Every structure is written in C-alpha cells, then in structure tokens.
Amino acid sequence: MRSSFTLLAALALLAADVGCLTTLDPCSRAAPGASLECPIEGVFDRAFSIRVPARWDGVAALPVIVALHGGGGNRRSAESVTCPSGAPGEPGCLSAVAAAAGYALVLPDGTGLRPLRNVRSWNAGGGRDGWQCVSRGACQSNVDDLDFFDRLLAAVARVVPVDRRRVFVTGLSNGGAMSHRLACERPDVVAAIAAVGGTNQHAVAGGRCNARVPVLQVHGVDDPCWGYETRTATCAFLEEGRKVGVDDTLAAWRTLNGCGATARDEALPDAAPDGTRALRRTWAGCAAPVVHLRVDGGGHTWPGGHQYLDVDTVGRVSRDFNASEEIVRFFDANPRP
Amino acid sequence: MRTLALSLAASCALGCPSVSMYRSAEPVPAGRWQASLLAGAGALADRETGARTPTGYGALGLQRGLTDDVDVGVRLYTVGLSALATVRFVHRGSWSVALAPELSVVRTPNTSTTTNAFHLFAAATVPVTYRASRTWAFSAGPSVGGGVYLPEAGGSSGGMWLGAFVNAEARLGERWWLVPEVSGYNVVVGDVPLRGGLFTAGLGLRFGF
Numbered sequence: 001m002r003s004s005f006t007l008l009a010a011l012a013l014l015a016a017d018v019g020c021l022t023t024l025d026p027c028s029r030a031a032p033g034a035s036l037e038c039p040i041e042g043v044f045d046r047a048f049s050i051r052v053p054a055r056w057d058g059v060a061a062l063p064v065i066v067a068l069h070g071g072g073g074n075r076r077s078a079e080s081v082t083c084p085s086g087a088p089g090e091p092g093c094l095s096a097v098a099a100a101a102g103y104a105l106v107l108p109d110g111t112g113l114r115p116l117r118n119v120r121s122w123n124a125g126g127g128r129d130g131w132q133c134v135s136r137g138a139c140q141s142n143v144d145d146l147d148f149f150d151r152l153l154a155a156v157a158r159v160v161p162v163d164r165r166r167v168f169v170t171g172l173s174n175g176g177a178m179s180h181r182l183a184c185e186r187p188d189v190v191a192a193i194a195a196v197g198g199t200n201q202h203a204v205a206g207g208r209c210n211a212r213v214p215v216l217q218v219h220g221v222d223d224p225c226w227g228y229e230t231r232t233a234t235c236a237f238l239e240e241g242r243k244v245g246v247d248d249t250l251a252a253w254r255t256l257n258g259c260g261a262t263a264r265d266e267a268l269p270d271a272a273p274d275g276t277r278a279l280r281r282t283w284a285g286c287a288a289p290v291v292h293l294r295v296d297g298g299g300h301t302w303p304g305g306h307q308y309l310d311v312d313t314v315g316r317v318s319r320d321f322n323a324s325e326e327i328v329r330f331f332d333a334n335p336r337p
Numbered sequence: 338m339r340t341l342a343l344s345l346a347a348s349c350a351l352g353c354p355s356v357s358m359y360r361s362a363e364p365v366p367a368g369r370w371q372a373s374l375l376a377g378a379g380a381l382a383d384r385e386t387g388a389r390t391p392t393g394y395g396a397l398g399l400q401r402g403l404t405d406d407v408d409v410g411v412r413l414y415t416v417g418l419s420a421l422a423t424v425r426f427v428h429r430g431s432w433s434v435a436l437a438p439e440l441s442v443v444r445t446p447n448t449s450t451t452t453n454a455f456h457l458f459a460a461a462t463v464p465v466t467y468r469a470s471r472t473w474a475f476s477a478g479p480s481v482g483g484g485v486y487l488p489e490a491g492g493s494s495g496g497m498w499l500g501a502f503v504n505a506e507a508r509l510g511e512r513w514w515l516v517p518e519v520s521g522y523n524v525v526v527g528d529v530p531l532r533g534g535l536f537t538a539g540l541g542l543r544f545g546f
Contacts (some may be wrong), residue, residue, distance in 0.1 A: 019429060023489050023490075023491060024489050024490055024491065039490050039491040040491075043491070043492070043494035044488075044490075044491065044493075044494065045452065045486075045488040045490050045491065045492055045494075046490055046491075047490035047491070073449075074449070076449075077448075077449065107489065112452065113383070113386065113388055113528075113529055114383050114388075114529075114530065114531035114533075115381070115384075115390075115530040115531045116390065116450045116451065116455065117451065117452045117486070117488065118448065118449065118451050119446070119449075119450050120452050136386055136387070136388070137386045140386045140387060141386060142387050284526045320344060320401065
C-alpha cells in the first residue's frame with residue numbers, strides 16, 4: 001500500500017510538472033510600442049497579435065494593416081515569413097516597415113485543423129466547379145471568416161483607436177486570397193489590399209465583388225504552389241482543383257475598378273543576383289488603382305522575406321525588392337476617400 | 338513536402354492522447370511492478386476536412402499490483418501523462434474480464450503545428466483476456482472515452498469516442514513480454530481530438546519485477 005501511495009504521489013508531482021495553462025487575458029488600451037497577444041471575445045481558439053508603432057502619440061487614430069498567414073500557418077508565421085531570415089524583429093520585416101510608417105500591424109489566427117490546431121487556414125473561397133477550396137480546412141468547414149474579420153476589427157478597436165479610412169489587408173497565399181475576398185465582401189471597411197502569391201478564388205468560383213478597391217498583386221511567375229496562370233497547382237498533399245491565375249484575377253479587378261486597357265511597365269532594379277527580376281505594371285485610368293508586381297523567377301514567397309521552405313518546394317525568394325516596403329507605400333497612397 | 342509530412346507526424350506524436358490501449362484483464366500480480374515501453378504508428382482522418390494525417394506515439398509506463406484483481410499505474414507520453422487502473426471483476430479458468438479506466442492530461446506548447454493548450458481525456462476500456470498458455474494471452478475489448486481541448490486563446494471544445502483494441506501477449510523468458518496491438522476509435526460526438534477516426538498499430542515491451 002505504501003508503494004501505491006508513492007506511485008500516486010509521483011503521479012501528482014508529474015501532473016503538477018506538466019504546468020499550468022495561462023490563458024490570454026483580454027487586451028486593454030495599448031501603449032506606444034506595445035506588442036500584444038490578444039484573444040477575441042466569443043471566438044474559439046483564435047487570437048491576434050498587434051504591434052503598435054513606438055512613435056505613435058497614444059491618442060491619434062492609427063492606420064491598421066491586417067496581415068493574414070498562408071494556409072498551414074498561424075499568426076506567428078504571418079510575421080516571420082516577411083522577415084529576411086525568418087526572425088521577427090529584424091529590420092525589413094513587415095512589422096518593422098509598418099511601424100516605421102506609423103501603422104499598427106494586426107496578425108490574426110485562421111481556423112485550426114484537427115488535431116493539429118495551429119495548422120490554420122482561411123476560407124478564401126472556391127470549392128465549386130472544379131475550383132480548389134482554399135484553403136482546405138477552413139473552406140471545407142465553411143468557416144465564416146467575414147464574421148471573424150468583423151469581430152477582429154472590433155477587438156482591435158478596443159486596443160487602439162482605428163483610422164477607419166485606413167484599414168488595409170495583406171497576406172501570403174491563402175492569406176492573399178483571403179485579402180481578395182475581404183476586398184470583395186467588405187469594401188466598406190477595407191481601403192486597399194496587397195495579395196502576395198494568392199489570387200481571387202472567391203470571385204472566380206461565383207463570389208461577388210461589391211465595389212472598387214485598390215489592389216496590389218505580388219506574384220512569382222515560377223510559383224509552384226499557386227500558379228501564375230490558372231491551373232492546378234499545389235505544394236500541399238491534400239489539395240485538389242484549380243486555382244485562378246494572376247491575369248484572370250487582375251482582369252476582373254481592372255473591369256470593376258474602371259481601368260483602361262493600357263498599362264505602364266517599370267522594371268525594378270536587379271539589386272541581387274538571385275535569379276529573379278521584378279516588373280511593376282500599373283494600369284492607367286483606374287478609378288481605384290490596380291498594380292501588379294510580377295517576379296520572374298520568383299516562387300511562392302514574400303519578396304525580401306524568408307525562404308521558409310526549400311527552393312524545390314516553394315521556389316525562390318526575390319531579394320531585388322522588399323514586398324513589405326512596396327505594400328506599405330501602396331497603402332500610404334490609397335486611403336479610403 | 339517530406340519536411341511537412343514529418344512535421345505533422347512528429348507534432349501529432351507530441352500532442353495526441355493515449356491512442357493506444359495495451360490493456361489486459363489480468364492485473365499485475367499483487368506486490369509486483371511492471372514497466373512498459375510502448376510505440377506505434379497510424380493514421381487519423383478528419384471527416385469534415387478530409388484531412389488524413391500520419392501519427393505516431395511513444396510512452397513509458399509503470400504499473401503496480403495492489404491485489405490479485407487490482408493494479409494502478411502511470412504512463413508518461415512525450416508531453417502528456419496518464420493515470421490508469423485495472424479492476425478485474427470476472428476470473429473463470431482461462432478467462433478474465435476487467436474494467437480499465439484511464440485519465441490523461443496532455444500539454445502542448447506553441448509550435449508551428451500545436452497550440453499552447455491543455456487536452457484532458459478520460460477513457461474506460463473493458464478488456465477481455467483469454468490465457469491460452471503460460472506463454473500466450475490474447476486480449477480485446479471496447480473502449481469509450483471523452484476529451485476536452487482548452488487552448489490559451491480562449492474557449493474549449495470536446496468530444497466523445499468509441500473504440501476497440503486487440504493485442505497478443507507473448508512471454509519472453511521469466512520477466513519480459515512482447516505485446517503487438519492494433520487499436521482504433523471513432524469520434525461520435527464533438528471534435529476532440531478530431532471529427533473522425535484514428536487507427537494505430539504498435540508494439541509494447543513489458544518488464545516485470
């Protein structure tokens with residue numbers, strides 16, 4: 001019996017050693033320079049990170065960039081993928097570029113898979129007529145990510161005063177596609193979007209786009225995961241179906257945004273010998289701008305960011321320019337009227 | 338691709354509860370100890386998303402016989418812990434039937450695949466064991482369990498499952514036993530640990546002292 005008591009005591013000690021779970025406390029008003037992890041009231045297992053610029057005066061309404069992770073990522077990977085070596089806090093990360101320009105950066109979680117709950121995705125559309133449901137988890141489960149976005153912005157507004165004319169959305173891959181969907185379905189909220197390596201699957205699969213929104217599309221021509229042209233492309237083993245290409249997505253936005261047929265091309269300097277070249281194409285006569293940064297030789301990556309998987313799997317990162325800087329410049333130029 | 342698959346498998350091995358059972362209706366003899374090393378692999382499938390994920394597990398166990406019909410023990414997983422017991426209520430000739438409850442807690446850290454969370458599980462298995470000889474025994478039985486997932490980001494979710502196992506126990510000398518097993522379960526309510534099922538095959542090595 002004494003041995004049994006010892007066994008039970010050992011069990012209790014081991015249980016204690018497992019550690020206590022600290023749940024995230026609701027975030028209160030943030031101070032300049034704050035970096036917070038916040039839950040969202042009424043939302044299960046999805047939080048957001050917020051990076052507040054240090055040079056904010058603590059009073060003025062802040063412009064906000066919402067950065068959406070790719071399929072299979074989470075709010076931490078949304079930040080790290082934009083950093084040159086994948087380490088948040090480096091100069092050149094979206095967080096640093098946004099802070100320097102006076103933006104609050106918001107990094108929310110998508111919906112987690114089961115049982116790998118931090119492998120997350122957004123319901124960016126698709127799933128009919130042969131169009132891939134992107135990304136599989138949240139899309140297959142038909143998660144209401146529009147409602148989530150509304151709740152997210154309400155939660156952000158409790159942490160910092162939000163400049164309602166300057167709420168922007170960006171993201172990589174599934175996060176890029178979700179940016180398009182939010183532009184389509186929340187044009188009264190989203191001032192402009194910048195999608196990297198993800199296109200408008202929502203619209204091609206029958207979703208409506210309701211109003212003009214400025215769009216910047218950054219895409220690698222050699223993207224093996226989300227093809228530059230409309231086709232079946234995937235680097236995850238569960239995905240099936242077509243993804244819409246860049247030309248089809250931008251043609252639809254040009255029509256909606258009232259652009260003319262002509263465009264101005266500008267080659268970006270070949271700043272790094274990395275086998276990539278970038279071209280900026282700006283369409284003329286748009287009521288809301290449509291701009292494309294085409295990265296020849298670029299992969300399913302964030303230009304200037306992290307080579308998060310090997311080149312054979314996701315293609316190259318271009319070092320010719322920093323997508324974060326281009327995106328922030330685009331947002332600077334496109335507040336809501 | 339390979340990196341992703343390995344990452345998924347490794348992470349699930351970290352986060353999964355006691356998916357294996359390795360139970361017998363024959364308790365460890367009173368006053369004796371039994372240590373065990375359990376390892377296996379399998380696959381799980383989520384009905385809603387269609388996701389199929391390879392999985393694996395590893396555990397160290399220690400059990401102590403209290404009486405002829407009762408033993409208690411613990412199992413230590415990579416990031417989890419189980420307390421278990423065997424209470425034999427039928428023993429006729431070569432046949433034994435027992436109730437084998439188990440309580441588990443799994444703590445996952447924040448990684449690229451797991452969240453900072455607690456997972457609590459409780460299961461009750463009814464092993465039926467037939468002792469064919471001093472060397473061989475065969476066990477099988479149904480299991481019912483439930484779990485709760487408590488993430489740091491807030492909220493909780495739960496699930497209940499029905500499962501079953503079959504194993505064979507081969508005695509190797511005086512103190513060692515080898516126990517191959519197959520087991521599976523299907524979540525019938527909720528979505529913990531997933532909305533679907535799981536199947537595993539593995540091997541246990543037991544040492545009595």
